[in-house]
Amino acid sequence: MRRLLLGSGGYREPERRELLFGAMREHFAGVERILFVPYAVADHDAVVSAMAEKGFGAGFPLDGLHRATDPVAAVEQAEAIYVGGGNTFLLVDHLQRLGLLEPIRRRVAGGMPYMGVSAGSNVACPTLCTTNDMPIVQPASHETLGLVDFQINPHYFAGQVLVRDGDELQEHFGETRDDRIAEYHQWNERPVVGLWEGTHLVVRGESVELFGGPARLFRPGRRALDVAPGDALTDALGA
C-alpha cells in the first residue's frame, strides 16, 4: 500500500510546523532513519544541516542521499524517503540523471513511506507541469515520479498578489495561480490540487486526505472546487 505525506511548504509559522511534525511522527512511525533527497538545492550539505538544526526531521535523523556512493542502492535500502523543497527543475534533472525515478517508484509501490515538501510534492505527481519554479536548468523531460495520478500546485493562493514598492502595497498584474492552472488544463487533463501553504495531503493506498487548511481542486471543464479537511477528496479526485 502506498504511503505518502505531501506538504505544500511555507512552514515558517510554529503552528504549521507542529502540525507537519505530528503528521511526520505518524507517517514515519517505526522508522529509524530517513533518507533525505537534497537535490532541489545546489548546496546539499548545507540543506541537510539546516534541516537538522531547524528540527525539520521531527525527531528522525536525516541522511543526505548525496553522501551515498551508490544513490540507487541507498534508495533500495532506505526505510523511508523525504524529498525536500527548492527548485523543481533542478530536482528533476538530478533524479533523472541519477536514474532514481524507477527505484523510488518501486520502493513506494512496495510500501516505503514517502514524504515530499513543495518541489518534493511536485515530483510525486506524474509531471512537473504544475510547479511554480523557474526553469533554471533543463531536465530531459517533464516526467516525474507519478506516485499519485493527479497534479499538485504547492504554495497555492487565490487571486492577485500584492507586492511592496517601498512602503506602499501595489497590485501585481501577472497571471494568478487560477489563470496558470486554467492554461495547464487547455493542454492537459489531470486534476490539479492547489495546496495552500501550511497544508498537506496524506495518501494511504487509494485514500487521499487533506490536513491543515483548505485546498482548491481544479478539473478540466468544471468549476474549481474548494475543499476543507475532512471533505471527500478521494472521490473528487477520482483516485
Add this chain to the structure above:
Amino acid sequence: MRRLLLGSGGYREPERRELLFGAMREHFAGVERILFVPYAVADHDAVVSAMAEKGFGAGFPLDGLHRATDPVAAVEQAEAIYVGGGNTFLLVDHLQRLGLLEPIRRRVAGGMPYMGVSAGSNVACPTLCTTNDMPIVQPASHETLGLVDFQINPHYFAGQVLVRDGDELQEHFGETRDDRIAEYHQWNERPVVGLWEGTHLVVRGESVELFGGPARLFRPGRRALDVAPGDALTDALGA
C-alpha cells in the same frame, strides 16, 4: 542595426499604457502593418481581436501570424513583428515546431523592428530560463531567439508577496524573484534584468535603455543593482 522594444507587462493602468503606446509609435514609425505572434495563448483569434479592441496596436493594424498559410514566409515578408504575452512554454513550443526561431533572428539582425511583451520579451533572450510561467507543455529545448545576450525577468517585483485570504492579507512564503534569480545564477552566467511591471527596454544596436520605472540588474557573484531610467544600463550589461 537591431531594434527591439521589450515590455515587462502589467499594462492595465492608463498611464502605463500611454507610455507603451508612445514607445510603439516611435518604434514602429514608418511601418504600415505589424505581424502579431499570438502563440503564447491557446485562442489565437480571440487574442488578436482583444488586442485590437483594447487599442493595444497603438494605431497599427495587427495581423495574426496564425492566419498565414506559410508562417515562415509571413515572417520573411513582415515589416515588423510583435510577440504577445501569455505562457512562455507554449510560445516557445510553437516557435520551435513552426521553425520560426531562425527566420525571426535573421529579420531582426537585418533591422526589422521587434516588439515583445512579457512572454514575448522572455523569448527575445537566449533562453526561457527566467520566465515566471508554468511549464504546461514541454518545448524541445529552453533555447529561444537570443536577440539580446542577457535574460529578462518580466513582471519583476522585490521581496515577498502578500496574498488575500478572505478579507485578510497573508504573508506568502514561496521563493521571491530574487531567490529564484539567485538560483538561476548558481547554474548560469548571463545577466538578468528584473523589469518591474509597466516598464520597458528599448534596444538600438548595442544600446539598451530603460523606460517607465526602475529595474533590478542581477549578475553572478555581484550585488543586485537597482537602475533607473537614464542610467547606463548598456555598460552594466556589458552589451
